[in-house]
Amino acid sequence: MSSALACAETVASQADVIEVRLDHLKEPCVLPFFDTLETPLLFTNRPSWEGGLFTGDETQRLELLLKAVSANSRYIDLELLSVAESHQRVQQALQKSTTKLILSWHNFKNTPDQKKLVERVILMQDKGADIGKIITTAHSHRDVLRVLQLLEVAEKLHFPLITFCMGQIGVVSRVATCGLGGYMTYCAVDEQAATAPGQLSVQALQNIYSLMGD
Numbered sequence: 001m002s003s004a005l006a007c008a009e010t011v012a013s014q015a016d017v018i019e020v021r022l023d024h025l026k027e028p029c030v031l032p033f034f035d036t037l038e039t040p041l042l043f044t045n046r047p048s049w050e051g052g053l054f055t056g057d058e059t060q061r062l063e064l065l066l067k068a069v070s071a072n073s074r075y076i077d078l079e080l081l082s083v084a085e086s087h088q089r090v091q092q093a094l095q096k097s098t099t100k101l102i103l104s105w106h107n108f109k110n111t112p113d114q115k116k117l118v119e120r121v122i123l124m125q126d127k128g129a130d131i132g133k134i135i136t137t138a139h140s141h142r143d144v145l146r147v148l149q150l151l152e153v154a155e156k157l158h159f160p161l162i163t164f165c166m167g168q169i170g171v172v173s174r175v176a177t178c179g180l181g182g183y184m185t186y187c188a189v190d191e192q193a194a195t196a197p198g199q200l201s202v203q204a205l206q207n208i209y210s211l212m213g214d
Contacts, residue, residue, distance in 0.1 A: 001027060005036050007189045011202050012039045017074060019044055019186065022064050023054035030067045040074035042102070050079050051108050051196075062086050069093040077133065080105040080124055091128055102162070103129035111136040111143035111165065118153055121161065131160040131183050137197070138165035144173045151181040166197045174200060175208055 004025060008018050018037060022028040022045040033041055045061050046052020054061050065076045066089065078090055080103045094101055103124040111117075117134060124132035132154070138144050144165050154161035160183040164173035174185050187202040200208075 001025060001029060001032055005032060008033065008037055008039075011189050012037055014202050014206065015039055015187075017042050017184065019077075021046065021052075023047070023052040028064055030064060030071060030073075034071055034073075041068070042075040042077060043068035043073050044077040046077075047079065050081070050104075051106055058083060058086060062089060065090065066093050069097045069099045072098045075100045075102050075131070077102045077104050079103070080120065080127070087127060100130040101128065102131045102133050103127055104133035104135070104162075107136040108166070109137055111138055111146055114146055114149070117146065117150055121150060121153055121157070121159065125157060125159045129159075131162060133162040135163065135196070136165055136170075138167045138170035138173070140169065144170055148173055148176065148180055151177070155181055166199075168198055171198045171200065174198065175205065 004020070008020070012018065017040045019042040020033055022043060028045070030043060043065060045054055045064050047054045047061060065078065068076050069090070070093070076090070076099055078086065078101060090101065105120050105124070120134055121132055134147070134150060136143065136147055138147070147163050147165050150163050151161060162183045162185070164170060164177045164182065164185060177185050185205070186199065187205050188199050190201050190203070
Protein backbone atom coordinates (compact mmCIF):
# COMPACT_ATOMS: atom_id res chain seq x y z
CA MET A 1 0.00 0.00 0.00
CA SER A 2 2.77 2.45 0.86
CA SER A 3 4.49 1.95 -2.48
CA ALA A 4 1.19 2.33 -4.35
CA LEU A 5 0.47 5.60 -2.59
CA ALA A 6 3.99 6.84 -3.27
CA CYS A 7 3.64 6.01 -6.99
CA ALA A 8 0.30 7.79 -7.16
CA GLU A 9 1.73 10.89 -5.51
CA THR A 10 4.53 11.13 -8.09
CA VAL A 11 2.02 11.64 -10.92
CA ALA A 12 -0.87 13.25 -9.03
CA SER A 13 -0.14 16.70 -10.43
CA GLN A 14 0.13 15.38 -14.01
CA ALA A 15 -3.00 13.23 -14.16
CA ASP A 16 -6.66 14.17 -14.48
CA VAL A 17 -7.64 10.87 -12.86
CA ILE A 18 -5.66 8.17 -11.06
CA GLU A 19 -6.71 4.56 -11.56
CA VAL A 20 -6.12 2.35 -8.53
CA ARG A 21 -5.74 -1.29 -9.55
CA LEU A 22 -6.88 -3.00 -6.38
CA ASP A 23 -6.13 -6.42 -7.88
CA HIS A 24 -2.42 -5.51 -7.93
CA LEU A 25 -2.28 -4.81 -4.17
CA LYS A 26 -1.37 -7.49 -1.66
CA GLU A 27 -3.70 -6.02 0.95
CA PRO A 28 -6.15 -3.87 -1.04
CA CYS A 29 -7.90 -1.03 0.73
CA VAL A 30 -9.76 1.99 -0.61
CA LEU A 31 -9.71 4.67 2.08
CA PRO A 32 -5.93 5.40 2.23
CA PHE A 33 -6.11 6.73 -1.32
CA PHE A 34 -8.83 9.20 -0.38
CA ASP A 35 -6.84 10.26 2.68
CA THR A 36 -3.65 10.85 0.68
CA LEU A 37 -4.69 12.10 -2.75
CA GLU A 38 -6.75 15.02 -4.00
CA THR A 39 -6.75 13.87 -7.63
CA PRO A 40 -10.04 12.19 -8.70
CA LEU A 41 -9.87 8.42 -8.33
CA LEU A 42 -10.95 5.45 -10.42
CA PHE A 43 -11.02 2.05 -8.72
CA THR A 44 -10.66 -1.18 -10.63
CA ASN A 45 -10.51 -4.71 -9.21
CA ARG A 46 -9.85 -6.69 -12.38
CA PRO A 47 -10.57 -10.45 -12.22
CA SER A 48 -8.24 -13.01 -13.77
CA TRP A 49 -10.86 -13.93 -16.37
CA GLU A 50 -10.45 -10.42 -17.85
CA GLY A 51 -6.70 -10.09 -17.62
CA GLY A 52 -6.46 -8.97 -13.97
CA LEU A 53 -4.85 -10.48 -10.90
CA PHE A 54 -7.89 -11.02 -8.66
CA THR A 55 -8.61 -14.74 -8.26
CA GLY A 56 -10.87 -14.75 -5.20
CA ASP A 57 -14.59 -14.85 -4.62
CA GLU A 58 -16.78 -12.48 -6.66
CA THR A 59 -18.47 -11.17 -3.53
CA GLN A 60 -15.08 -10.19 -2.06
CA ARG A 61 -14.04 -8.57 -5.32
CA LEU A 62 -17.18 -6.49 -5.46
CA GLU A 63 -17.04 -5.38 -1.82
CA LEU A 64 -13.93 -3.29 -2.48
CA LEU A 65 -15.61 -1.53 -5.39
CA LEU A 66 -18.72 -0.89 -3.30
CA LYS A 67 -16.54 0.73 -0.62
CA ALA A 68 -15.21 3.08 -3.31
CA VAL A 69 -18.80 3.90 -4.28
CA SER A 70 -19.67 4.61 -0.64
CA ALA A 71 -16.72 7.02 -0.49
CA ASN A 72 -17.95 8.78 -3.65
CA SER A 73 -14.99 7.87 -5.80
CA ARG A 74 -15.13 9.70 -9.13
CA TYR A 75 -15.37 6.37 -11.02
CA ILE A 76 -15.40 2.61 -10.60
CA ASP A 77 -14.74 0.10 -13.36
CA LEU A 78 -16.92 -3.01 -13.58
CA GLU A 79 -16.46 -5.61 -16.30
CA LEU A 80 -19.33 -5.83 -18.78
CA LEU A 81 -19.32 -9.61 -18.50
CA SER A 82 -19.59 -9.65 -14.71
CA VAL A 83 -22.46 -11.74 -13.36
CA ALA A 84 -25.91 -10.14 -13.21
CA GLU A 85 -25.85 -9.98 -9.40
CA SER A 86 -22.71 -7.82 -9.48
CA HIS A 87 -24.34 -5.41 -11.91
CA GLN A 88 -27.43 -5.21 -9.72
CA ARG A 89 -25.49 -4.55 -6.52
CA VAL A 90 -23.42 -1.84 -8.15
CA GLN A 91 -26.46 -0.11 -9.62
CA GLN A 92 -28.18 -0.12 -6.22
CA ALA A 93 -25.10 1.40 -4.56
CA LEU A 94 -24.75 4.05 -7.25
CA GLN A 95 -28.19 5.43 -6.44
CA LYS A 96 -26.76 6.79 -3.19
CA SER A 97 -23.46 8.02 -4.63
CA THR A 98 -21.99 10.51 -7.08
CA THR A 99 -19.68 7.83 -8.49
CA LYS A 100 -19.76 7.25 -12.25
CA LEU A 101 -19.83 3.69 -13.60
CA ILE A 102 -17.43 2.56 -16.33
CA LEU A 103 -18.45 -0.76 -17.89
CA SER A 104 -15.43 -2.31 -19.57
CA TRP A 105 -14.66 -5.07 -22.03
CA HIS A 106 -11.14 -6.18 -23.03
CA ASN A 107 -9.97 -8.54 -25.74
CA PHE A 108 -6.34 -9.56 -25.29
CA LYS A 109 -6.22 -11.73 -28.43
CA ASN A 110 -7.58 -9.69 -31.32
CA THR A 111 -10.07 -7.09 -32.52
CA PRO A 112 -13.52 -8.47 -33.42
CA ASP A 113 -15.52 -7.34 -36.42
CA GLN A 114 -17.41 -4.05 -36.38
CA LYS A 115 -20.77 -5.68 -35.72
CA LYS A 116 -19.61 -7.28 -32.49
CA LEU A 117 -17.86 -4.12 -31.33
CA VAL A 118 -20.97 -2.02 -31.89
CA GLU A 119 -23.06 -4.61 -30.05
CA ARG A 120 -20.74 -4.23 -27.06
CA VAL A 121 -21.17 -0.45 -27.05
CA ILE A 122 -24.97 -0.74 -27.16
CA LEU A 123 -24.98 -3.39 -24.42
CA MET A 124 -22.89 -1.16 -22.14
CA GLN A 125 -25.35 1.67 -22.56
CA ASP A 126 -28.31 -0.66 -22.03
CA LYS A 127 -26.77 -1.97 -18.80
CA GLY A 128 -26.65 1.54 -17.34
CA ALA A 129 -23.02 2.54 -17.83
CA ASP A 130 -22.19 6.21 -17.51
CA ILE A 131 -19.11 5.54 -19.66
CA GLY A 132 -18.17 2.55 -21.80
CA LYS A 133 -14.69 1.11 -22.24
CA ILE A 134 -13.71 -1.18 -25.13
CA ILE A 135 -10.06 -2.19 -25.43
CA THR A 136 -8.86 -4.71 -28.02
CA THR A 137 -5.56 -6.02 -29.35
CA ALA A 138 -4.46 -4.73 -32.75
CA HIS A 139 -2.63 -6.90 -35.28
CA SER A 140 -2.98 -4.46 -38.18
CA HIS A 141 -3.82 -0.85 -38.91
CA ARG A 142 -7.31 -2.02 -39.92
CA ASP A 143 -7.91 -3.14 -36.32
CA VAL A 144 -6.95 0.31 -35.07
CA LEU A 145 -9.25 2.06 -37.54
CA ARG A 146 -12.15 -0.26 -36.67
CA VAL A 147 -11.85 0.53 -32.98
CA LEU A 148 -11.50 4.27 -33.44
CA GLN A 149 -14.59 4.25 -35.67
CA LEU A 150 -16.55 3.25 -32.57
CA LEU A 151 -16.22 6.85 -31.44
CA GLU A 152 -18.57 7.87 -34.24
CA VAL A 153 -21.08 5.27 -33.05
CA ALA A 154 -20.78 6.49 -29.46
CA GLU A 155 -21.27 10.09 -30.54
CA LYS A 156 -24.52 9.21 -32.30
CA LEU A 157 -25.69 7.39 -29.16
CA HIS A 158 -24.62 10.32 -26.94
CA PHE A 159 -22.63 7.77 -24.95
CA PRO A 160 -19.15 8.60 -23.55
CA LEU A 161 -16.69 5.93 -24.66
CA ILE A 162 -13.11 5.00 -23.85
CA THR A 163 -11.62 2.99 -26.68
CA PHE A 164 -8.17 2.19 -28.10
CA CYS A 165 -6.00 -0.81 -28.95
CA MET A 166 -3.31 -2.67 -27.06
CA GLY A 167 -0.07 -3.81 -28.65
CA GLN A 168 2.67 -1.91 -30.47
CA ILE A 169 0.47 -1.29 -33.50
CA GLY A 170 -2.20 0.11 -31.21
CA VAL A 171 0.00 2.76 -29.55
CA VAL A 172 -1.17 5.39 -32.02
CA SER A 173 -4.77 4.82 -30.92
CA ARG A 174 -3.84 5.55 -27.30
CA VAL A 175 -2.54 8.93 -28.43
CA ALA A 176 -5.28 9.73 -30.95
CA THR A 177 -8.41 8.59 -29.10
CA CYS A 178 -9.03 11.73 -27.03
CA GLY A 179 -8.55 13.98 -30.04
CA LEU A 180 -11.20 11.96 -31.87
CA GLY A 181 -13.80 12.16 -29.12
CA GLY A 182 -12.68 9.42 -26.73
CA TYR A 183 -13.52 10.03 -23.08
CA MET A 184 -9.98 9.42 -21.80
CA THR A 185 -6.81 7.42 -22.31
CA TYR A 186 -4.62 5.52 -19.86
CA CYS A 187 -0.92 5.85 -19.00
CA ALA A 188 1.51 4.11 -16.69
CA VAL A 189 3.42 5.89 -13.93
CA ASP A 190 6.60 4.95 -15.82
CA GLU A 191 7.73 2.47 -18.47
CA GLN A 192 8.26 -0.31 -15.93
CA ALA A 193 4.77 0.01 -14.46
CA ALA A 194 2.74 -0.58 -17.63
CA THR A 195 -0.30 -2.81 -17.03
CA ALA A 196 -1.08 -3.49 -20.69
CA PRO A 197 0.92 -4.01 -23.92
CA GLY A 198 1.77 -0.71 -25.60
CA GLN A 199 0.84 1.47 -22.64
CA LEU A 200 2.81 4.71 -22.57
CA SER A 201 4.09 6.46 -19.48
CA VAL A 202 2.52 9.74 -18.35
CA GLN A 203 5.70 11.57 -19.31
CA ALA A 204 5.86 9.99 -22.76
CA LEU A 205 2.27 10.94 -23.57
CA GLN A 206 2.80 14.47 -22.34
CA ASN A 207 5.87 14.77 -24.55
CA ILE A 208 3.88 13.58 -27.57
CA TYR A 209 1.02 15.98 -26.87
CA SER A 210 3.53 18.79 -26.43
CA LEU A 211 5.06 18.06 -29.85
CA MET A 212 1.53 18.07 -31.31
CA GLY A 213 0.94 21.49 -29.80
CA ASP A 214 -1.74 20.30 -27.39
